[in-house]
Amino acid sequence: MWAILSVLVENKPGVLFKITHLFRSRNFNIDSISVGITDNPDYSRMTITSYGDEKQIEQIVKQLDKMIDTVEVKHLDEHKTVFRELCIFKLKLSNANDSMEVNKLANAYGGKVHDVKKDSIMVEITSTPDQIKAFEELAKPFGIIDVARTGVTALQRSGA
CATH class of the missing domain: 3.30.70.260 (ACT domain)
Structure with a gap:
């Protein structure tokens, strides 16, 4: 568990x-x-x-x-707790279309795009570990150059 x-x-x-x-x-x-x-x-x-x-x-x-x-x-109790993790992905870009696709993917996960270069892009995601893993799976086809994660931070909800 x-x-x-x-x-x-x-x-x-x-x-x-x-x-x-x-x-x-x-x-x-x-x-x-x-x-x-x-x-x-x-x-x-x-x-x-x-x-x-x-x-x-x-x-x-x-x-x-x-x-x-x-x-x-x-x-x-994860059901009575607000918990989040910050993750920054550096992804490969093969062409201009990749940049648009990564932007769409980042937006779907509430992410922010940073440091767009000709051959790479950085995406910041703040979410639950499960959502970050889901984003990572969808980002793999682009090619993950690097990843930095903060680790989970959490507080119990009021009245829990």
Whole structure:
């Protein structure tokens, strides 16, 4: 099962290392991780996604919750959570028609086109990982030169 973990931590050096070391020491893979300061500069929020069975996810949540630098750990329900990821694709352009087709594809996914060159184009997509994967599949025929992804960031909906 796919899990989204929201971890509020003290904003100080070494905390990211401690969190990732915990995952590594439990032989648990991090699918994506995004970290940013909150409205209170004393704290940062980490959004970590991973795959595991219910018991594994429960174990990692308990271990994270025991850490000194951890303020709060939540296993978010993806149906009660707003989660997004930013992805930038650099695609090949073989001809002028490719540019128009990529623009149509980007528009269909709510993407933004950047840095149009004679032989390449960059597309920014902010969406769910599933939608980004769907865009990627449709963009493959053009030729993907490079991809950069931020990792998922998420917040639980109010009243959830």
